[in-house]
Amino acid sequence: MKELxxxxxxxxxDDAVRNSLRLLLKSAGxxxxxxxxxxxxxSTYDAAQPGCLLLDVHMPGMTGLExxxxxxxxxxxxxxxxxxxxxxxxxAVEAMQHGAFDFLQKPFRDQELLDRVQRAxxxxxxxxxxxxxxxxxxxxxxxxxxxxxxxxxxVTQGKANKMVAGDLGVSQRTVEIHRAHVxxxxxxxxxxxxxxxxxxxxxxx
Amino acid sequence: MIxxxxxxxxxxxxxxDAVVIMDDRGRILAFNESAEAMFGYRAADAIxxxxxxxxxxxxxxxxxxxxxxxxxxxxxxxLGKGRDVWVCHRDGSxxxxxxxxxxxxxSEPPQFVGFLHDTHLRRxxxxxxxxxxxxxxLYLDLAQVMLVATDRNGIVQLVNQRAFRVLKRTNAEIMNRxxxxxxxxxxxxxxxxxxxRTLLLSANDEPQSCEYHVRASDGEDxxxxxxxxxxxxxxxxxxxxMLSGEDITDQRRAESEAHKALERMNSVARLATMGEMAxxxxxxxxxxxxxxxxxxxxxxxxxxxPSPDIPEVASALEQVSVQALRAGEIxxxxxxxxxxxxxxRETQDMNDLIREVHALLASDARVHDGRLxxxxxxxxxxxKVDGVQIQQVLMNLVHNAFEAQSNEINRAGxxxxxxxxxxxxxxxxxxxxxxSVSDLGPGLAGDVEQKIxxxxxxxxxxxxxxxxxxxRSIIKAHDARLGYRANQPHxxxxxxxxxxxxxxxx
Numbered sequence: 001m002k003e004l005x006x007x008x009x010x011x012x013x014d015d016a017v018r019n020s021l022r023l024l025l026k027s028a029g030x031x032x033x034x035x036x037x038x039x040x041x042x043s044t045y046d047a048a049q050p051g052c053l054l055l056d057v058h059m060p061g062m063t064g065l066e067x068x069x070x071x072x073x074x075x076x077x078x079x080x081x082x083x084x085x086x087x088x089x090x091x092a093v094e095a096m097q098h099g100a101f102d103f104l105q106k107p108f109r110d111q112e113l114l115d116r117v118q119r120a121x122x123x124x125x126x127x128x129x130x131x132x133x134x135x136x137x138x139x140x141x142x143x144x145x146x147x148x149x150x151x152x153x154x155v156t157q158g159k160a161n162k163m164v165a166g167d168l169g170v171s172q173r174t175v176e177i178h179r180a181h182v183x184x185x186x187x188x189x190x191x192x193x194x195x196x197x198x199x200x201x202x203x204x205x
Numbered sequence: 206m207i208x209x210x211x212x213x214x215x216x217x218x219x220x221x222d223a224v225v226i227m228d229d230r231g232r233i234l235a236f237n238e239s240a241e242a243m244f245g246y247r248a249a250d251a252i253x254x255x256x257x258x259x260x261x262x263x264x265x266x267x268x269x270x271x272x273x274x275x276x277x278x279x280x281x282x283x284l285g286k287g288r289d290v291w292v293c294h295r296d297g298s299x300x301x302x303x304x305x306x307x308x309x310x311x312s313e314p315p316q317f318v319g320f321l322h323d324t325h326l327r328r329x330x331x332x333x334x335x336x337x338x339x340x341x342x343l344y345l346d347l348a349q350v351m352l353v354a355t356d357r358n359g360i361v362q363l364v365n366q367r368a369f370r371v372l373k374r375t376n377a378e379i380m381n382r383x384x385x386x387x388x389x390x391x392x393x394x395x396x397x398x399x400x401x402r403t404l405l406l407s408a409n410d411e412p413q414s415c416e417y418h419v420r421a422s423d424g425e426d427x428x429x430x431x432x433x434x435x436x437x438x439x440x441x442x443x444x445x446x447m448l449s450g451e452d453i454t455d456q457r458r459a460e461s462e463a464h465k466a467l468e469r470m471n472s473v474a475r476l477a478t479m480g481e482m483a484x485x486x487x488x489x490x491x492x493x494x495x496x497x498x499x500x501x502x503x504x505x506x507x508x509x510x511p512s513p514d515i516p517e518v519a520s521a522l523e524q525v526s527v528q529a530l531r532a533g534e535i536x537x538x539x540x541x542x543x544x545x546x547x548x549x550r551e552t553q554d555m556n557d558l559i560r561e562v563h564a565l566l567a568s569d570a571r572v573h574d575g576r577l578x579x580x581x582x583x584x585x586x587x588x589k590v591d592g593v594q595i596q597q598v599l600m601n602l603v604h605n606a607f608e609a610q611s612n613e614i615n616r617a618g619x620x621x622x623x624x625x626x627x628x629x630x631x632x633x634x635x636x637x638x639x640x641s642v643s644d645l646g647p648g649l650a651g652d653v654e655q656k657i658x659x660x661x662x663x664x665x666x667x668x669x670x671x672x673x674x675x676x677r678s679i680i681k682a683h684d685a686r687l688g689y690r691a692n693q694p695h696x697x698x699x700x701x702x703x704x705x706x707x708x709x710x711x
Contacts, residue, residue: 020500107495108498
């Protein structure tokens with residue numbers, strides 16, 4: 001599957017800061033989109049767009065923290081780098097607790113910014129790859145027959161074919177056939193790989 | 206029996222005293238109206254009878270003997286002297302009168318006239334007086350203030366219930382003893398004595414006030430505010446003093462608590478103002494500074510490529526200068542803010558201003574494990590300043606001084622013995638007031654010394670670089686200069702010289 005290009009989103013109400021960031025990011029080769037307010041950003045943002053977000057904490061209207069909350073509600077997992085001024089450390093801590101990727105204190109050195117942006121984009125790539133992986137696993141799981149699903153659940157609990165046969169009241173031979181279908185449909189090369197797939201899609205504890 | 210002449214009788218009726226005239230055998234010759242009223246006999250009934258009927262049983266027995274002895278050439282017991290005697294009313298009740306007896310001149314056989322002054326009335330008057338006293342006593346005791354009267358020597362002559370209660374003593378433990386020695390807290394006795402002296406010397410009846418502690422029998426001191434007057438006799442000589450005192454211990458305690466709380470709040474407010482101002486300024490300034498950093502860093506990146514986009518770089522550089530001007534504008538606004546702030550210049554004692562913030566500064570010292578010392582000259586002229594602003598500057602300088610030393614100690618990794626900040630005041634040769642804050646820290650390196658007053662220059666990891674700049678603005682607004690000199694033997698010394706107030710001051 002082809003990756004969409006990554007975009008660095010900048011949300012800052014200060015024109016100079018916003019435009020200078022755009023220029024700096026552009027000079028470093030990043031594709032950039034800017035917004036002057038949280039509302040403006042949220043009205044156009046598509047969670048499918050990969051990238052990261054540079055977000056000013058202090059903004060009139062919706063603050064950076066409130067916007068982060070909105071993103072969390074939407075389930076948008078874009079990594080957020082907060083930009084803070086002096087003395088905003090408590091706010092930064094709160095942002096981090098709510099899943100912010102990082103924060104930067106104004107004014108900052110370009111390399112510091114670019115390094116963090118790069119790390120955030122890498123995280124986003126990995127995250128989206130993981131997301132696609134679990135989606136594929138779910139698709140494969142959905143293709144299993146009810147009996148195959150039962151066999152899968154029992155073998156991933158560590159039960160031998162003989163015990164699975166006993167549990168389901170079928171012959172051991174039947175279990176072996178179902179199990180072969182499961183491995184094939186799930187595209188799993190080994191039992192260990194199958195267990196990892198199931199863990200990846202298991203709901204978090 | 207020879208009756209008195211009519212004009213004598215007329216005279217008798219005119220006197221208020223009872224008058225009885227008797228002959229040498231004790232027979233009553235005249236009995237005036239007052240006598241009728243005193244004894245309950247009508248004159249007609251009394252005249253002719255023996256005067257002893259007016260006497261008590263004991264006197265009756267001896268009366269005739271006294272008269273005989275006198276007539277026989279003996280000494281007179283009553284004659285010409287007068288004394289209190291008990292007499293007997295017609296109804297049998299006995300009462301005392303003041304009796305003076307005289308022999309009527311040229312009477313032969315001798316006649317005697319007795320004047321009986323009704324001490325019964327005097328007693329009644331005395332009883333009324335007593336009643337009056339009791340009522341006064343009641344007033345005294347009902348009074349919600351302590352009442353104490355002393356004589357000229359400070360010996361207590363009167364004291365009321367309220368005073369007993371405050372002093373937790375009985376009447377006997379207070380009365381007829383020296384007030385100051387007995388009831389006043391030892392440290393305040395001199396004040397108490399002086400106030401009594403002052404009152405006694407005062408020419409008029411104007412009450413005078415003073416405050417001192419009394420000591421209760423259990424050792425507790427109560428703070429009393431007194432109003433006193435001198436008690437003068439009719440000749441205008443002060444005979445003693447009367448004090449009324451109100452126990453204001455609890456009130457004072459509450460006031461002092463409230464005062465302390467207010468002071469704490471004020472101190473916090475002052476610090477907060479400075480801190481908030483610095484935070485607000487730093488946020489304001491961060492915007493253009495961040496933009497300048499971004500633009501200039503972008504420029505250097507844009508120029509790194511083989512064929513740079515020159516118009517783009519030029520436009521970014523244009524933005525850099527715009528943002529630098531914006532930062533400058535913010536600074537200008539801050540300066541004018543500090544200058545135009547509602548400056549309330551008042552005549553102040555610089556030492557008092559320092560003492561007011563001393564507690565707060567000392568707590569700053571404790572935070573840094575240091576010591577704050579004061580060396581205040583007593584011979585300072587007054588200055589006309591905005592006290593709060595000058596105190597802000599002081600706090601800023603002292604805070605810097607402690608930070609400089611603790612940073613140095615952290616760097617050097619030892620706890621050098623001397624770790625203190627000294628606030629000193631002294632009059633300059635020109636007669637102005639110099640205030641200095643010196644420390645024993647590392648002092649300033651030459652290059653740092655040049656920049657120390659520049660806005661945003663800081664040697665501190667978390668500094669805004671504005672403290673000294675604002676401080677200098679404040680001092681400059683007071684027509685003075687904030688300066689730096691090296692401290693001896695080492696360390697930094699910041700000082701400012703405030704012009705002495707021009708107007709002569711009492």
